[in-house]
Amino acid sequence: MTATATEPGRAGATRDDRVASRSLAARLLSRPEVGSLIGAIVIFLLFMAVAVPFRNIANVGTILYGASTIGIMAVPVGLLMIGGEFDLSAGVAATTSGLSASLIAWNLGLNVWVGVILALVVSVAVGAFNGWLLFKTGLPSFLVTLGTFFILQGVNLGVTRLLTGNVATADISDMDGFVSAQKVFGSEIALGPVTLKVTVLYWVVLTLIAAYVLLRTRVGNWIFAVGGDAAAARAVGVPVKATKIGLFMAVGFCAWLSGMHLLFQFNTVQSGEGVGKEFIFIIAAVIGGCLLTGGYGSVIGASIGALIFGMTQLGINYAGWNPDWFKTFLGVMLLLATVVNVYVKLKADRR
Structure with missing residues (x-):
């Protein structure tokens, strides 16, 4: 009877740690985007203190616009x-999309919307090609998309020069369908003293959709699984090939959206545009908590990383600092973010 009476006490003393509740602070610190959020707050306070124009609410729209394009x-x-792959062709792919829409519509005398739709097909096809080639060759996505990067860069310049005689497309602002397409891809809305470009809306919507898919759907579980261990994911029935190709196609779709804004914001596209931006996209994702090894990260964090870039690019100018140091900032942020992300993940795995 004595032994029986002491069993409940013993059970309470040896409670299973797997079901132990964690404090709110512990749960927050285990989130992959926490580092980027802290960084964004620090940078915001820094430029609020040292740059007078940064405090002007009318400049909020300009800051958000720069962040949204990233x-x-x-x-x-x-x-x-998060799915374990890279895309080094993302920057020039957006330029390819804008060039495709403009050149097709201009040279064939079509409605601008026809060029827009065909450009979407081209962009998604480029993404699908990257994913297909990845599995067909077994090469790392770094090499596959690096090859695509050079192919698209050459095609952008060569085809544009061949059809127009220079390195930029013709002005399409007087073509049928331009006005309505510009309202979709290049419009803006005034909210009091703040003017917001439509890209800010697209950025927010994409972030919310991607966060929901990643955290609340089966597809999100697949993305984490294929990024963590593709072989193990395949063994339990995860469609690894379809998931990764779908992710490359998602990059292609967003490259189309970015390319359409580029075209309808400026009415023309420079064929050399976009080179180097792929690294900024990757750095923004890393700052936001995405590990280079895959299987871990946050799209909300990636958006916060883009916001950090938007604030820093303009904050440096507003503060009157030498903009040559911006590249140094990128390198420092990349290294710090990588260290912080690994540390946070190790802490989260131990809890």
Whole structure:
């Protein structure tokens, strides 16, 4: 009877740690985007203190616009990195999309919307090609998409020069369908003293959709699984090939969206545009908590990483600092983010 009476006490003393509740602080610190959020707050406070124009509420729209042009691509690139892959062609792919829409519509005398739709097909096809070639060759996505990067860069310049005689497309602002297409891809809305570009809306919507898919759906579980261990994921029935190709196609879709804004914001596209931006998208995702090894990360964090870029790019100018140091900032942020992300993941795995 004595032994029986002491069993409940013994059970309470040896409670299973797997079902122990964690404090709110512990749960927050285990989130992959926590580092980028802290970084964004620090940078915001820094430029609020040292740059007078940064405090002007009318400049909020300009800051968010710069962040949105990065965030639209950082979100799918972040998803792809969580899935264990890279896409080094993302920057020039957006330019390819804008060039395709403009050149097709102009040279064939078509409604601008026909060029827009065909450009979507081209962009998604480029993404699908990257994914297909990845599995067909077994090469790392770094090499596959690096090859695509050079192919698209050459095609962008060569085809544009062949059809137009220079390195930029013709102005399509007087063509049928341009006005309605510009309202979709290049419009803006005034909210009091703040003017917001439509890209800010697209950026927010893409972030919310991607976060929901990643955290609340079966597809999100697949993305984490294929990024963590593709062989183990395949063994339990996860469609690894379809998941990764789908992620590359998502990058292609967002490249189309970015390319359409580029075209309808400026009415023309420079064929050399986009080179180097792929690294900014990747860095934004890493700052946001995405590990280079895959299987871990946050699209909300990737968006916060894009916001950090938007604030820093303009904050440096507003503060009157030498903009040559911006590249140094990118390198420092990448290294710090990588260290912080690994540390946070190790802490989360131990709890």
